[in-house]
Amino acid sequence: MSNRRAFRWPRPIDDGPSRIWYGGDYNPEQWPEEVWDEDIRLMREAGVNIVSVGIFSWARIEPQEGVYDFDWLDRVIDKLGGAGIAVDLASATASPPMWLTQKHPEVLWRDERGDVCWPGARQHWRPTSPIFREYALNLCRRMAEHYKDNPYVVAWHVGNEYGCHNRFDYSDDAMRAFRRWCERRYGTIEALNEAWGTDFWAQRMNDFSEVIPPRFIGEGNFINPGKLLDFKRFSSDALKEFYEAERDALAEITPDRPLTTNFMVSIGGTGIDYDDWGGEVDFVSNDHYFTPGEAHLDELAYSSSLVDGIARKNPWWLMEQSTGAVNWRPINYRKEPGQLVRDSLAHLAMGADAICYFQWRQSRAGAEKYHTAMVPHAGEDSQCFRDVCELGADLRLLSERGLTGTRLAKSSVAVVFDYESGWATEHTATPSQRVRHWTEPLTWFRAFADCGVTADVVPMRGDWNSYDAVVLPSVYLLDEANSKRVRDYVARGGRLIATYYTGIADERDHIWLGGYPGSIRDVVGVRVEEFAPLGDDFAGAPDRLHLDNGAVARDFADCIASVADTAQVIASFRADPWTGMDGAPAIVANRYGEGRTVYIGCRLDHADIAASMPAICEALEVKLPAGETSGDILRVERVGDDGRRFVFLFNRTHHAVGADVDGEPLVASLARYDDGRVTLAPNGVVVLAR
Structure with a gap:
């Protein structure tokens, strides 16, 4: 955003040096x-x-x-x-x-x-x-x-x-303000009707005076998704x-x-x-x-x-x-x-x-x-x-x-987070109420940490397309502009991981037609015809799907009907024949322009993603950053423009872990440092200067 306020930080009352x-x-x-x-x-x-x-x-x-x-x-x-x-x-x-x-x-x-x-x-x-x-x-x-x-x-x-x-707030004050907001956003009632799909269930309006907040409509009924999304905005x-x-x-x-x-x-x-x-x-x-x-x-x-x-x-x-x-x-x-x-x-x-x-x-x-x-x-x-x-x-x-004066060092990997995709996936009429966008970025952050990599979490408006590799984790809403960002990023040589429930709808929550993920299916090289939600609320319903790489899908899977000529299946489902999922693609790699993509067509936990990461990275033709520590330790670095470097090491486990380190230990809690090696007890941390 070019119109962000200039950064200003509180000054000490004694006008002395900056301090934490x-x-x-x-x-x-x-x-x-x-x-x-x-x-x-x-x-x-x-x-x-x-x-x-x-x-x-x-x-x-x-x-x-x-x-x-x-x-x-x-x-x-x-x-x-x-x-x-x-x-x-x-x-x-x-x-x-x-x-x-x-x-x-x-x-x-x-x-x-x-x-x-x-x-x-x-x-x-x-x-x-x-x-x-x-x-x-x-x-x-x-x-x-x-x-x-x-x-x-x-x-x-x-x-x-x-x-x-x-x-x-659903008061009359809010109603009047919501009407003004809608008029500023859409300009005409015709544009609003189109955005909200009001021809469904006879919800068409003649002017903005007919706009009301999404007030109570009865137990078990469904609020117009476009209206609800806009009301959250x-x-x-x-x-x-x-x-x-x-x-x-x-x-x-x-x-x-x-x-x-x-x-x-x-x-x-x-x-x-x-x-x-x-x-x-x-x-x-x-x-x-x-x-x-x-x-x-x-x-x-x-x-x-x-x-x-x-x-x-x-x-x-x-x-x-x-x-x-x-x-x-x-x-x-x-x-x-x-x-x-x-x-x-x-x-x-x-x-x-x-x-x-x-x-x-x-x-x-x-x-x-x-x-x-x-x-x-x-x-x-x-x-x-x-x-x-x-x-x-x-x-x-x-x-x-x-x-x-130092800042968090930039990672080579960005995990994208999108508030509006989170709001859209909260609607009560979706393929599965167990699927929400906001859970998936954390899963991927943890999977990278399991591999010894600390990823950056970047908002959709951020500069995620400046990273070596990007994850779009169930980013349900992709408008034209962000779809183009994805396309341009990969075409120029970027490495993209996209998961199930990504690129399903535009900013109005209108479905991209022709198969999922509609707005970027050419980039990821797959065409999904329908979803295969997984659950245990009915006896005999499939609650999980096994992959031939040892991973297990829970809650959600895609029915990938076809893959592009430029694509390669790197993992498939293994299931009973009656499910229609046996042998179906689960993880697919693709070439697009100068770049590479991997599509994850199911919900995996962080441990299964981490176990799948070597094959994902091989398909992307990238190497994970060479870690100085194992996945048992979260490593974070802050750097200054003048070359100052501070390395933080945190124990992610409930057992003692050790690592060889290079630097001067400044602060330690539940940690022991001895001749270039640190041992961290559970909840231990050490801060080193380099």
Whole structure:
């Protein structure tokens, strides 16, 4: 995107050298004032140099309409700044106070049945409400005017996790805004009818006044897919427009302060098009919470790689994570010993130059009282706080050794992620409800990691066609422009891996005709006539298919009816004859122009993909980058323009692993270094300078 905002990063309050920012959300209003001094003492002990303040403080800052109380906030900011701790100040608009919603209940969002979301939690406002916008922007301007000359405020934290609870609103305000959005996008009602395929089920409209949101249509019925996809686009845009209004109100008064808002990029965080939003912040920030179990480290690295892609390899800010358990899962698992430090260093390795937590001190009341924090309920005499202090010392050392200013090294392999394909595959009338786009990029990231390669995760709008090899994993939507990008990339000599459920429909969710993958089937050299979903919901239904290379397909397979003359089958299905799949192609290689492709016609887990990788690479006529470590170790490198290099090694297993290394060890956790060889215990990490 050529119109992205210029990158700007918060400057230290002492105008000293750049440092890795370290801290978390601070909510002093939850505690008596005598606790504040104790907090600052502990922050200094831990090496904290920044905190985010005021995120949910609207009711304290404006306790009555037009009555403002900045005194308490002034005191705490002065205390922090005097101790050398900078402030990332929130616009405080994340949730409105009770007096506002009682006076104006029309600002509350409505669900698809028309029921009101009443106050009692957070984010109970609708982004399309002109009344709410007026109040919120007034608060932004008051905040900016009051703190425009405060030397301790180094950045603006605009809103908080937009769309976490109010992604969709079906109110009349939203309806009117959706109509305007549709008219801007399509111009004429005829174009909208064509895009949504409204001749199906007599849904044709005569003018934009007949456009309504996809409200409740009855249990078991199916919403128009084109409308639903556009409503998801609109909902992301509506929230973004509200954020932009807040951002611009703050920036008009404090043009020297960089602004950000915290995204929620993770394996399931697909509700907002964060790559689109990434062009509207001065620096990208993210909230990430770990996935319990065996994918913990891989999912974290995958999500952070995607954030790095959204940030276009500029430094980014880890705004929230947990020191241990969260509070919002049915079972809130603890982190294992070593994971507090390991996880933060993994985010750092993947391009973050700020490591923060929710929150500084664990709450004793409220819905998040069981969400862990930097200072837990147990207090400073706890393993958690000792780990927090250890991490602070590690980050200070890495700052002193020049890590800031380096960037995540570019991989030779890109795994493409597409928000809109994720939205389209969420529809309830698809070949299989077990298939979603957003699961597949992580599977491929893990498969490459199994082979000792750390891939880059690149948004669809990113420069994925500059990589040596590219994976399109179930990228369901491919419009004309991106289909041409694929075609041009391979024709010029690129190496492409495309999987099942790729290139099925255009940007309107209209199917490309003639056989799947319709828009690029000449590139990959296969023609799929129908799908073969796999499942166990009916007795006797096929739930898996074996491949003759030892892999096992689950959930989904393609019925590849023919392959091009330029193609070669490198794996086939082995199945009972009655399935019609015995001997059918499963993995097909093709030559196209100067390039090579491999098509994976079924869903494989990461281990089976990794086992198939030698044959895939041979067909592509490429070699995987020569790894310095095995698949037991995740290796990440940050590099500087001046030749600085920092290598991070993480143990991906639950057993000790070793590797020969070249470099000066700077930071180690659960690791032993001895004469050029490092041994990493489970959850171990070492950082080397080269």
